[in-house]
Structure formats: C-alpha cells, structure tokens
Amino acid sequence: MKKQLKTTFLQLLIFFVITLTSVYAQDQNQFGFAGDREQTFVAGSSESVAIWKQWCALHEKGDVEGITALASENIRIEAPGGELTIDGKEALTAFLTQWFDDNEQVRVNPEWGVPLKFINLEGNPIDGDWVTSRFSLQINDGTETTVEQNHANVYIENGLIQYFQVLQYKVSTLxxxxxxxxxxxxxxxxxxxxxxxxxxxxxxxxxxxxxxxxxxxxxxxxxxxxxxxxxxxxxxxxxxxxxxxxxxxxxxxxxxxxxxxxxxxxxxxxxxxxxxxxxxxx
Incomplete structure (x- = not known):
C-alpha cells in the first residue's frame, strides 16, 4: 500500500511539474520562430547574461582559471569560418594559456546581448538559455592592435557555458x-x-x-x-x-x-x- 501511494505521489509530482512548466511557458510572451514553428522562444534569465559578461571581463585579466570555471567539461567553441574548434575544458585551458602568453592584452567588450529560452516540441522551455550577443575583440600583440567586430551565440546551462559560436563581421587594425x-x-x-x-x-x-x-x-x-x-x-x-x-x-x-x-x-x-x-x- 505504501509503495503504491509513493508511486502515485511521484506520478502526481511529475505531472504537476510538467503542467507548471507548460503554464510557465504559456504565461510568458512567446516570440520568434525555429524552422516552420512559430512562437518558439521566451525571455531567458538575467543570470545567463551575467555569466556571459563575466566570461568576457575575465579575458582582460588573462584569468585562465576564472574563464574555465565558467565552462562545462564538454564545452565546444567554434571560431569564425571554421578556422578553429575547441572541444572540452582541457583544450580550452591550453588554448587560453597560449593565447594570453602570445599577446600583451586581450579584451572582450560585450556591446549588447539578449537571453532566450527555446520552447521544445512539447511546448516546454528547455533548461538552458541562449545568449545572442554582439561583442568586440581587441588584441594587442605588442606590435599592433587589431579589433574584431563579432557576434556570439552562447548556450548556457546549469550556470556553465556549454557551446559558443562566433560569427565575424569585420577586422580592423587600430x-x-x-x-x-x-x-x-x-x-x-x-x-x-x-x-x-x-x-x-x-x-x-x-x-x-x-x-x-x-x-x-x-x-x-x-x-x-x-x-x-x-x-x-x-x-x-x-x-x-x-x-x-x-x-x-x-x-x-x-x-x-x-x-x-x-x-x-x-x-x-x-x-x-x-x-x-x-x-x-x-
């Protein structure tokens, strides 16, 4: 009897969570599209924006440990044009260490960003947030300073950056x-x-x-x-x-x-x- 009550309680709890999540998505203003589906996004969280901005700020300090603390173990980063792909925190640590050693200063300046939460086929928001953001990347190699005007699509879940795609608009020498x-x-x-x-x-x-x-x-x-x-x-x-x-x-x-x-x-x-x-x- 106790086992049946426990099973029934768990079923009701799962039903309640699913229903509540669905209602949460419906209560928020849904917008955008994905493929042929309309109204597929709701606003994401300010916490995800804060994580992205912290990630950017740590570059100026050359803080490899701080940056990688915000990355998941299986993080994947795709650079513009397929010129570089980083898979995993270990590879990210090696890349950042070399990058900061090769340059006098690396500065990432987020200009604007919007957090978005995707609505799945069941009508429920996924756990993580997408942050879409325009940013500039300024690199001083000791001889000259270059500035990249870039765009990032960043997926953040459980407080960690899982995926990071960079699209490039323009590269200039200051x-x-x-x-x-x-x-x-x-x-x-x-x-x-x-x-x-x-x-x-x-x-x-x-x-x-x-x-x-x-x-x-x-x-x-x-x-x-x-x-x-x-x-x-x-x-x-x-x-x-x-x-x-x-x-x-x-x-x-x-x-x-x-x-x-x-x-x-x-x-x-x-x-x-x-x-x-x-x-x-x-």
Missing part, C-alpha cells in the same frame, strides 16, 4: 591619432582637459590630455578604428564640453548631437585647434 586643443585663450579656470568620442564609448575620464611645455596646448594620442571618428574636447571630465552648431565645417550631426568628425585612414597627427572651434586660435 590607428594612432594625435589630437591637440589650444586653451591658451580660454576664459575660465579648469583642472583637467580630455577628449571623448566614439573611440572610447564617450567616456569622459578615459583619455586625459597633457600640456608638457606649458604653452596652453593640450595633446594626447588615441587609438581608433579606421573610418569615421566622432569626438569632442572636454574640460574637467565633461564639466564643460564643446558645443557646435549643425553645419559647422569640422562637424557632423546625428539626431540632436553635433560632434567633431574625422575620417581616420591610418596613423595621423592633427594640428592644434581652438577649444569650441574648427580652426586654430591664431
């Missing part, structure tokens, strides 16, 4: 651009001078400028991807930033923002310009 701004006639007190723009995600404190000879001209050298570069000079970490009118000759306007613009074609050194002006102070 150029060194020297910028100078003349504040010798600036009316006002200030402590710091800097530059921000599309090259540093508009970070107001990341690229300070210096005036080594005390002539009021501040200079710095930045690294930028060839192509269009938008930027502005700033004072006191954006306490004051340049302001231009749409149509000014050295600018471009996007929505409500008018910024300095430059076409980067290689290493460049620009002549000093007056703060808030397209020309020199002379």
């Amino acid at each position: 150029a060194e651009v020297t910028l100078s701004v003349d504040l010798s006639s600036y009316d006002g007190e200030f402590s710091t001078v800097g530059v921000f723009g599309s090259f540093n995600d508009w970070c107001g404190s990341c690229n300070p400028m210096t005036d080594k000879d005390g002539d009021g001209v501040y200079t710095t050298t930045i690294q930028a991807i060839p192509g269009e570069l938008q930027y502005k000079f700033i004072i006191d970490e954006q306490g004051v930033e340049e302001s231009f009118e749409s149509g000014d000759p050295c600018t471009t306007t996007v929505d409500i923002y008018t910024n300095r613009v430059l076409q980067v074609e290689g290493n460049m050194t620009l002549e000093p310009v007056c703060f808030n002006s397209c020309s020199s102070c002379e």
